[in-house]
Structure formats: structure tokens, C-alpha cells
Amino acid sequence: MNKIIKLLEEDHAKHISSHINWAEETQVPFTKEGKKEVYSDPITESLLLFLKPKIEEVYDKELVPTYSYWRTYYKNQCLVPHRDRPSCEVSTTLTIDASDKNATWGIYVDGTEYKPQIGEGVIYKGCEQEHWRNDLQYDWHRQVFLHYIEKDGANYPEYAFDKRENLYFNMHIAN
Secondary structure, three states, X not given: OOEEEEOOOHHHHHHHHHHHHHHHHHOOOOXXXXXXXXXXXXXXXXXXHHOHHHXXXXXXXXXEEEEEEEXXXXXXXXXXXXXXXXXXXXXXXXXXXXXXXXXXXXXEEOOEEEOOOOOEEEEEOOOOOOEEEOOOOOOEEEEEEEEEEEOOXXXXXXXHHHHOOOOOOOOEEOO
16 A cells, blocks of 8 residues: 655646745744644645545545645654554655755655655555654755545544545644
């Protein structure tokens, strides 16, 4: 099930990175952990819907979107090993941009490393599979997280739209 797939062309990823860069420079403060991140940004909520058919094709089940999230990591930051909450039954971590365009920052899923390039995502079962990233070795790295639940699964309908009224609802900047 875990797999790297091409989701965006480089120009599309660059467009999204440009939006995130604007948001970081004008609206988004650093979190106490020194990251910049936003839950339910309209551009990533749109990606959640736009990429759903590609992700369903690989996953081979009908999915319901829950939420999107973007985050910029900085040098020497990591993602600690964890499992996600029920809204992340099916997760995709999508590489949007990086300060070093030739580098990849691996994500480990149940001990196996995946190295997606810009525009590629890794699909995995976020609630069931432990995942993490080691310390980032270059200046910055931008990720978009796209989360879904199975339409015929145990988390539907309770976690549809992450318990929100709909997508795009309750966008907020993490502090």
C-alpha cells in the first residue's frame, strides 16, 4: 500500500510553494517548535479534492476528504515517530519545495524510507503506521499533508471533513 506517486507537475508545486512563501512572509508566525504551518489553507483544501481521484486509484477504495495541512521545516528539525488521529486513516505527504532542489528528505513508514521528489507524495495509513523524518540537513523543506478516510470504513461519517461542516471551514494558522 505504501507508495510514492507523482501528484503534481513541478510548475504546479512551484505555484503552491509561492503561495506558502507569501503566507509565511505576511501572515504565519513561527510555532513554538520553530516551524510554520497552516491547517485547512484554501489552496491545500483544493488540492485535497483535486488529487483525490489519483489517490483513490492507487489506494483502490473510495475516499472522503478530512483535512489538509502544510508545514515548512527548517534545518535540523525532524518529525518524531508517531501515528495519526482517526481523520488521517489514509494520508499522503506531498513534497512541494525545498531549499536544495537536488536533495530529498526521506519519510520513514514502519521503518521503510521513502524519498519523494518535488511533486511526489507518499501514501500510507496514517493511523496504523508509525512514521517519522530524521533531522533535515538543508535550510528548509515544504510539505503538504492530505488526509482522507475510507467511505466504507469505521471512521465514516464521523470524521468526514475532520468533523467540520465542510472543507475550507475553520482555516486557522497554527501558533
